[in-house]
Amino acid sequence: VSATRYPEELLYHPEHDWARIGDDGVAEFGVTWFAQDSLGDVVFFDPKDVGSTFAAGESYGELESVKTVSDLVAPMGGEIVEVNQEVVDEPERVNTDPYANWLVRVKLSDPAEKDSLLSAAAYADLV
Amino acid sequence: VSVTSEALSRTPIHGRHVELGGKMVPFAGWEMPIQYEGVIAEHRQVRKSAGLFDVSHMGQVYVTGPRAKADLQRILSNDIGALADGDAQYTLLTNDRGGIDDDLIAYRFDDDCYLLVVNAANAAADVAIITGAVSDDTSVRDVSAQHAMFALQGPLALDALAETCDVDVRELAPFHFAEHQIDGVPVTVATTGYTGERGCEILVPPGDAPAIWDRLLSDERVAPAGLAARDTLRLEVCYPLHGNDIDAETTAVEAGLGWVCHWDEPFVGREALLAQREAGAARKLVALAATERGIPRAGCPVLQDGREVGTVTSGTMSPSLGFGIALAYVQTDLAQPGTDLTIDVRGRQVRAEVRTKPLYRREETL
Numbered sequence: 001v002s003a004t005r006y007p008e009e010l011l012y013h014p015e016h017d018w019a020r021i022g023d024d025g026v027a028e029f030g031v032t033w034f035a036q037d038s039l040g041d042v043v044f045f046d047p048k049d050v051g052s053t054f055a056a057g058e059s060y061g062e063l064e065s066v067k068t069v070s071d072l073v074a075p076m077g078g079e080i081v082e083v084n085q086e087v088v089d090e091p092e093r094v095n096t097d098p099y100a101n102w103l104v105r106v107k108l109s110d111p112a113e114k115d116s117l118l119s120a121a122a123y124a125d126l127v
Numbered sequence: 128v129s130v131t132s133e134a135l136s137r138t139p140i141h142g143r144h145v146e147l148g149g150k151m152v153p154f155a156g157w158e159m160p161i162q163y164e165g166v167i168a169e170h171r172q173v174r175k176s177a178g179l180f181d182v183s184h185m186g187q188v189y190v191t192g193p194r195a196k197a198d199l200q201r202i203l204s205n206d207i208g209a210l211a212d213g214d215a216q217y218t219l220l221t222n223d224r225g226g227i228d229d230d231l232i233a234y235r236f237d238d239d240c241y242l243l244v245v246n247a248a249n250a251a252a253d254v255a256i257i258t259g260a261v262s263d264d265t266s267v268r269d270v271s272a273q274h275a276m277f278a279l280q281g282p283l284a285l286d287a288l289a290e291t292c293d294v295d296v297r298e299l300a301p302f303h304f305a306e307h308q309i310d311g312v313p314v315t316v317a318t319t320g321y322t323g324e325r326g327c328e329i330l331v332p333p334g335d336a337p338a339i340w341d342r343l344l345s346d347e348r349v350a351p352a353g354l355a356a357r358d359t360l361r362l363e364v365c366y367p368l369h370g371n372d373i374d375a376e377t378t379a380v381e382a383g384l385g386w387v388c389h390w391d392e393p394f395v396g397r398e399a400l401l402a403q404r405e406a407g408a409a410r411k412l413v414a415l416a417a418t419e420r421g422i423p424r425a426g427c428p429v430l431q432d433g434r435e436v437g438t439v440t441s442g443t444m445s446p447s448l449g450f451g452i453a454l455a456y457v458q459t460d461l462a463q464p465g466t467d468l469t470i471d472v473r474g475r476q477v478r479a480e481v482r483t484k485p486l487y488r489r490e491e492t493l
Contacts, residue, residue, distance in 0.1 A: 040355065041165045043422070064444075067355050
């Protein structure tokens with residue numbers, strides 16, 4: 001189960017966020033299967049603007065479902081260089097596939113922060 | 128994730144919820160399914176076809192005796208004397224301040240026998256209040272444990288009930304009830320509900336509840352629906368939720384529930400309510416529609432020109448309408464439909480407009 005719920009090529013933050021780190025120092029952030037399942041039907045994605053900066057553990061926006069709202073926690077620090085407009089337009093994509101549907105692309109301030117993140121197996125143990 | 132140390136009650140069909148993949152959550156002391164497939168799908172199912180809700184957490188209280196009617200006329204806000212046998216009525220258990228200790232549906236079986244269906248969280252308190260207020264020869268019995276209760280709601284709900292369970296209440300007007308049998312099991316079917324759709328609520332003996340649940344779900348037009356959809360459905364039609372939109376500190380006048388008060392005769396709280404109605408209530412419960420992206424939530428301040436003028440008591444994204452909706456208490460001078468207000472959603476200012484209730488009205492089919 002965890003192999004499909006928590007892909008091994010991603011790194012995980014305990015607040016149920018993932019990072020897909022590219023070679024160019026830019027990472028994609030998203031939320032985990034557990035996060036979207038807990039939230040239920042996602043109806044609103046409200047990211048901070050392109051150019052916003054934040055440290056690891058800070059909020060980069062909000063994800064809101066019919067029943068509740070959740071802060072999006074940045075697994076690593078950096079600057080938003082792109083927002084996934086497809087998810088802004090169709091937030092339910094997060095439920096359909098939380099891994100294909102990244103939320104923001106971020107120019108990382110310190111790629112070494114990845115060492116503090118969890119592997120898929122470690123995250124799966126947590127949830 | 129909330130952790131509770133209290134033991135939660137389970138309804139007679141708890142096992143069915145688990146088998147159906149229901150996500151179980153604590154609600155008013157009960158372990159209840161908040162959703163199965165997803166709140167939006169379940170909401171649409173009820174608006175387009177039929178949804179089946181387990182509402183066995185609701186409390187049932189019999190009030191019987193020769194003076195039951197006169198007692199209830201004094202204790203409840205609405206005119207119970209207007210009911211004929213087989214009639215049901217939405218009414219309030221008001222306190223002497225005009226506040227609302229509970230809202231409920233009263234069913235008249237006969238002149239001496241009434242059934243009250245009350246909110247789960249208030250059932251014990253209601254029984255205590257009513258017991259303390261009735262005549263010596265009036266009996267008040269909490270029979271919640273002897274009843275499971277289902278709500279079958281949606282435009283095709285009564286067709287499904289007629290064709291799958293051989294119980295035809297399609298000619299029964301809203302707010303009536305009748306005794307029937309499903310597979311030989313005696314049930315009480317009332318044309319009531321909390322969704323704004325046609326449909327019914329069914330009182331069932333607990334031991335037979337799983338079989339009747341299965342029977343109802345065997346109709347392909349029917350799918351299970353959870354508490355989350357129940358909440359979005361009721362909010363679209365602006366039915367108040369006790370504990371959120373109305374409570375012991377909000378009055379029937381403020382909540383716009385003067386229409387369920389029999390002003391001509393004494394009832395608990397009438398003097399306070401008449402005085403408030405005369406003087407004019409300072410606040411009113413209004414329906415708000417967000418006119419830009421954003422979802423109001425309970426507790427969000429309502430502003431005009433940066434000044435706080437009210438508070439949201441319930442809010443959600445409306446699956447039927449596609450925008451954020453809310454119930455909120457606002458200053459009475461700002462309660463007129465068309466008034467532009469702002470809702471402070473966690474620091475973000477979301478424009479909203481006061482709208483006429485209900486926010487959603489079902490399509491009338493002929």
